[in-house]
Amino acid sequence: MIYKRQNKNKININPIQAGGILTxxxxxxxxxxxxxxxxxxxxxxxxxxxxxxxxxxxxxxxxxxxxxxxxxxxxxxxxxxxxxxxxxxxxxxxxxxxxxxxxxxxxxxxxxxxxxxxxxxxxxxxxxxxxxxxxxxxxxxxxxxxxxxxxxxxxxxxxxxxxxxxxxxxxxxxxxxxxxxxxxxxxxxxxxxxxxxxxxxxxxxxxxxxxxxxxxxxxxxxxxxxxxxxxxxxxxxxxxxxxxxxxxxxxxxxxxxxxxxxxxVEEWEKQIEKARWFSAEMEKLGFKQLGEKPHNHDLLFFESPQLYKISQKHKEGRFFLYKELKKKGIYGIKPGLTKHFKLSTFAASKEELKKLLEVFKEILIK
Amino acid sequence: MIYKRQNKNKININPIQAGGILTxxxxxxxxxxxxxxxxxxxxxxxxxxxxxxxxxxxxxxxxxxxxxxxxxxxxxxxxxxxxxxxxxxxxxxxxxxxxxxxxxxxxxxxxxxxxxxxxxxxxxxxxxxxxxxxxxxxxxxxxxxxxxxxxxxxxxxxxxxxxxxxxxxxxxxxxxxxxxxxxxxxxxxxxxxxxxxxxxxxxxxxxxxxxxxxxxxxxxxxxxxxxxxxxxxxxxxxxxxxxxxxxxxxxxxxxxxxxxxxxxVEEWEKQIEKARWFSAEMEKLGFKQLGEKPHNHDLLFFESPQLYKISQKHKEGRFFLYKELKKKGIYGIKPGLTKHFKLSTFAASKEELKKLLEVFKEILIK
Known part of the structure; x- marks a missing residue:
């Protein structure tokens, strides 16, 4: 039996996967x-x-x-x-x-x-x-x-x-x-x-x-x-x-x-720059980045009480965030989390991260 | 860098590989x-x-x-x-x-x-x-x-x-x-x-x-x-x-x-039959199968003093057997062994094993 992987070739922000994607x-x-x-x-x-x-x-x-x-x-x-x-x-x-x-x-x-x-x-x-x-x-x-x-x-x-x-x-x-x-x-x-x-x-x-x-x-x-x-x-x-x-x-x-x-690894400075940019954009949306600031790694943790509030009224409940992201081809935030979550900016390009920011914006406006 | 495997899709009689070939x-x-x-x-x-x-x-x-x-x-x-x-x-x-x-x-x-x-x-x-x-x-x-x-x-x-x-x-x-x-x-x-x-x-x-x-x-x-x-x-x-x-x-x-x-696993009887047939053919060539007789597994061990004798005069020395088999697309006997060796009949078909027997025959006649 062949087992297909659903998330292949999608935007991957999963901290434990972002550095392991094969060349x-x-x-x-x-x-x-x-x-x-x-x-x-x-x-x-x-x-x-x-x-x-x-x-x-x-x-x-x-x-x-x-x-x-x-x-x-x-x-x-x-x-x-x-x-x-x-x-x-x-x-x-x-x-x-x-x-x-x-x-x-x-x-x-x-x-x-x-x-x-x-x-x-x-x-x-x-x-x-x-x-x-x-x-x-x-x-x-x-x-x-x-x-x-x-x-x-x-x-x-x-x-x-x-x-x-x-x-x-x-x-x-x-x-x-x-x-x-x-x-x-x-x-x-x-x-x-x-x-x-x-x-x-x-x-x-x-x-x-x-x-x-x-x-x-x-x-x-x-x-x-x-x-x-x-x-x-x-x-x-x-x-x-x-x-x-x-x-x-x-x-x-x-x-x-x-x-x-x-x-x-020689391009690590660019990764830090990308992570910091993303963190700043997330904070503009009202999320709070925990951990070191300014940040020195692609692994980022955010508090997001706004999303938790939405989840309490949403018909998908606490899985709404996962499902909204999935619709846009973005994977890696643990299904069911809304109050806080971690993600990695390592594998995603700046363009892809902009797409992610757009999804958050849309959710918050809705 | 891409690493290619040389032995892919060859006749495989390696005991530690024969049961692990992917479907x-x-x-x-x-x-x-x-x-x-x-x-x-x-x-x-x-x-x-x-x-x-x-x-x-x-x-x-x-x-x-x-x-x-x-x-x-x-x-x-x-x-x-x-x-x-x-x-x-x-x-x-x-x-x-x-x-x-x-x-x-x-x-x-x-x-x-x-x-x-x-x-x-x-x-x-x-x-x-x-x-x-x-x-x-x-x-x-x-x-x-x-x-x-x-x-x-x-x-x-x-x-x-x-x-x-x-x-x-x-x-x-x-x-x-x-x-x-x-x-x-x-x-x-x-x-x-x-x-x-x-x-x-x-x-x-x-x-x-x-x-x-x-x-x-x-x-x-x-x-x-x-x-x-x-x-x-x-x-x-x-x-x-x-x-x-x-x-x-x-x-x-x-x-x-x-x-x-x-x-x-339901066809195991056929595997035993194949192993016993192969063992008998090898003994006809003068090799001696060690281990249980009649044999109940595809993993077979042979004594082959004739091959050792050949190796002592052969220009390839003790690697001659490995190289002769390699020429015919057969892999799995440890390079350098001639006096005795083990092999598995599990992955090879009877036709492929006949090819192996032919190689042994040719070596012994030469």
């Missing part, structure tokens, strides 16, 4: 490598990062580390799997880890899975919900955490905390520092060494124009043996990810899109 | 859902198994359990991830688990990751390497294992141990019983309840005509809370797989191929 090359590559275990055609050495044709070795051992500013990079299933593996490697059950309050929920799940206690660095609350990285220091002194994590940016407000400054603080205490770059690596320049970090996790399907599930784990050399312990019984196999590299068609799409992704 | 419907579905996080178009409830359009709810909650004979099924990344999760749920560090000597290497890695000790039920050695499931009983009495695992079949010899008889033994001791069906579910009928098992893991990319990475974990109701503990902080999220169901394009290909896969 044309990735789309063609996907269909080439769709068969189960197809990459095993070329995978005979037991080490996927030894393959020269296609150039997987160079991609994993040179291109990705350079892109992330890490010494070493590994292909994994996604950012959350990377976070969980890092926690497993550097902390033991009962240890405390220190994370920002804006963390992704999977950070907490990974800590629970590893039996770790989590202490949170609070954000500034409504309306900006900012993380001041200086607040890590007193909690480091108090709790002596086994790991520091910073979400860069978070997935709700798109706030960009000062990762570099946190690196300067953390280095004094000799605690491993993990940057969750699921919403940054592939959208904007990130550099693990420049921020003095130990680990970075990136998401192929969230921000690197790749097919789910795929991610990248970058780290400093010194962590290699801790992270990737070898099996006692199979000395060439690593235990943490059960002896395999994530591969398959998703990895091939990551490779196929990579030249394009490398270029697009 | 036409899956290929069309793959390209529909290739974009990162595309399934989130339709995933708004927080529970992927609640989605009615397309019918993911029915697929996960009705079709898959019925197919595997389990009460409940979950989509996971692959069989190894399922094995690791089950070990994590039912055993604690230091516990002993009992597995067959023919187990996949990832069974051992999963045990190491969970801090478990492994006791193996030995096989019968050369030439059949059979597992007699009656041998589990004395080791159960001796070690009181926390988990029993049976590999059905193993990935080297394609031996099919008596899973049902093991169920009859295990039930007396009230020990959870896990069937690794990575090479069976999707190729032949399997039924967890019929064998009195507790858990079953299946592989979409190995045996269910799906795109990597995707698998299925089936289990009895009573294990639900043990396997899928909820987060204390996010009560609707399950910890083990960090709050997500494996989804994306691989899951959609699994669904797309499923009607076809359901049908093909």
């Amino acid at each position: 044309k090359d990735a789309r063609k590559t996907l269909i080439e490598w769709g068969d189960g275990y197809s990459v095993c055609d070329i995978w005979y050495s037991g080490k996927i990062d030894k393959i020269e044709n296609p150039q997987i070795r160079k991609f994993i051992n040179e291109d990705l580390p350079k892109f992330l500013g890490s010494d070493i990079a590994r292909i994994i299933g996604g950012a959350r799997e990377g976070i969980c593996a890092i926690m497993h490697a550097v902390a033991k059950p009962g240890d405390i880890i220190l994370v920002d309050e804006n963390k992704h929920y999977t950070t907490i799940l990974a800590a629970e899975k590893n039996g770790l206690k989590v202490v949170e660095v609070p954000n500034s609350g409504h309306p900006e919900y900012k993380i001041d990285v200086r607040d890590y220091e007193k909690l480091i002194k108090k709790h002596k955490p086994a790991l520091i994590l910073l979400t860069y940016p978070d997935g709700n407000y798109g706030n960009m905390p000062d990762a570099k400054k946190l690196g300067e603080i953390v280095i004094k205490y000799n605690i491993p520092y993990l940057l969750n770059a699921a919403y940054s690596a592939g959208r904007l320049p990130v550099d693990l060494i420049a921020i003095n970090g130990d680990f970075i996790v990136a998401s192929g399907h969230k921000s690197m124009a790749a097919s789910e599930p795929i991610g990248v784990l970058g780290f400093r050399k010194k962590w290699k043996d801790t992270l990737f312990k070898k099996s006692f019984f199979y000395p060439d196999k690593e235990i943490e990810f059960l002896g395999h590299y994530q591969k398959g068609a998703p990895m091939m799409t990551l490779m196929a899109s990579f030249p394009y992704v490398k270029k697009r | 036409k419907d899956a290929r069309k579905t793959l390209i529909e859902w290739g974009d990162g996080y595309s399934v989130c178009d339709i995933w708004y409830s927080g529970k992927i198994d609640k989605i009615e359009n397309p019918q993911i709810r029915k697929f996960i909650n009705e079709d898959l359990p019925k197919f595997l004979g389990s009460d409940i099924a979950r989509i996971i990344g692959g069989a190894r991830e399922g094995i690791c999760a089950i070990m994590h749920a039912v055993a604690k560090p230091g516990d002993i688990i009992l597995v067959d000597e023919n187990k996949h290497y990832t069974t051992i890695l999963a045990a190491e990751k969970n801090g478990l000790k492994v006791v193996e039920v030995p096989n019968s050695g050369h030439p059949e390497y059979k597992i007699d499931v009656r041998d589990y009983e004395k080791l159960i009495k001796k070690h009181k294992p926390a988990l029993i695992l049976l590999t059905y079949p193993d990935g080297n010899y394609g031996n099919m141990p008596d899973a049902k008889k093991l169920g009859e033994i295990v039930i007396k001791y009230n020990i959870p019983y896990l069937l690794n069906a990575a090479y069976s579910a999707g190729r032949l009928p399997v039924d967890l309840i019929a064998i009195n098992g507790d858990f079953i893991v299946a592989s979409g990319h190995k045996s269910m005509a799906a795109s990597e990475p995707i698998g299925v974990l089936g289990f009895r109701k009573k294990w639900k809370d043990t396997l899928f503990k909820k987060s204390f902080f996010y009560p609707d999220k399950e910890i083990e797989f960090l709050g997500h169901y494996q989804k994306g394009a691989p899951m959609m290909t699994l669904m797309a191929s499923f009607p076809y896969v359901k049908k093909r």
Whole structure:
């Protein structure tokens, strides 16, 4: 049975989709490598990062580390799997880890899975919900955490905390520092060494124009043996990810899109400009942007009590907004939300965003 | 950059690929859902198994359990991830688990990751390497294992141990019983309840005509809370797989191929007949089939000292066999092997296998 996707080729403002839309090359590559275990055609050495044709070795051992500013990079299933593996490697059950309050929920799940206690660095609350990285220091002194994590940016407000400054603080205490770059690596320049970090996790399907599930784990050399312990019984196999590299068609799409992704991060300033312009236009309509202002990321959160008021009288109820947008070919605001919602300006052009603004205007006038 | 696959549409006798070749419907579905996080178009409830359009709810909650004979099924990344999760749920560090000597290497890695000790039920050695499931009983009495695992079949010899008889033994001791069906579910009928098992893991990319990475974990109701503990902080999220169901394009290909896969398992007798015929033809050429005889699976292992002898004088050395087969459009024997090799007759037609036999004949005559 063929399953068709309804939202294909529409205006996409979904924060978790905007950075994962495949390039044309990735789309063609996907269909080439769709068969189960197809990459095993070329995978005979037991080490996927030894393959020269296609150039997987160079991609994993040179291109990705350079892109992330890490010494070493590994292909994994996604950012959350990377976070969980890092926690497993550097902390033991009962240890405390220190994370920002804006963390992704999977950070907490990974800590629970590893039996770790989590202490949170609070954000500034409504309306900006900012993380001041200086607040890590007193909690480091108090709790002596086994790991520091910073979400860069978070997935709700798109706030960009000062990762570099946190690196300067953390280095004094000799605690491993993990940057969750699921919403940054592939959208904007990130550099693990420049921020003095130990680990970075990136998401192929969230921000690197790749097919789910795929991610990248970058780290400093010194962590290699801790992270990737070898099996006692199979000395060439690593235990943490059960002896395999994530591969398959998703990895091939990551490779196929990579030249394009490398270029697009250089145009990040234009993305910020577009996001700020859009935010300002939304505020002219009476919506309130939460999170940092001026904003530094395409992920934007809005309060919209006007829409909530409309939904209470509308025959479609709280689904009216979703349906109005759908009529115009615009997807990505969660169905049923009206009081507040998040969206991304990353994939949509300024023209498309103008169309979105028009829809909001029409709704408010009606 | 577009990456082309060389081996596409060739005769495929690779044991880890033969059951994962996409159906036409899956290929069309793959390209529909290739974009990162595309399934989130339709995933708004927080529970992927609640989605009615397309019918993911029915697929996960009705079709898959019925197919595997389990009460409940979950989509996971692959069989190894399922094995690791089950070990994590039912055993604690230091516990002993009992597995067959023919187990996949990832069974051992999963045990190491969970801090478990492994006791193996030995096989019968050369030439059949059979597992007699009656041998589990004395080791159960001796070690009181926390988990029993049976590999059905193993990935080297394609031996099919008596899973049902093991169920009859295990039930007396009230020990959870896990069937690794990575090479069976999707190729032949399997039924967890019929064998009195507790858990079953299946592989979409190995045996269910799906795109990597995707698998299925089936289990009895009573294990639900043990396997899928909820987060204390996010009560609707399950910890083990960090709050997500494996989804994306691989899951959609699994669904797309499923009607076809359901049908093909009914034709398993024809597959056995083909495998036995091929094995007999190979033995006429002087090769020796190891593993069970008569054979009960498409995965076949051959000893071929004649080819090894040729390789020692051949200008291509040990790669001569791979290259000879490649010339004829036949892929799947590991490059460099000549002394012994494994292959699968699952995807190749009898006509294609005759072509393969001809190549062997020519090589031996030369």
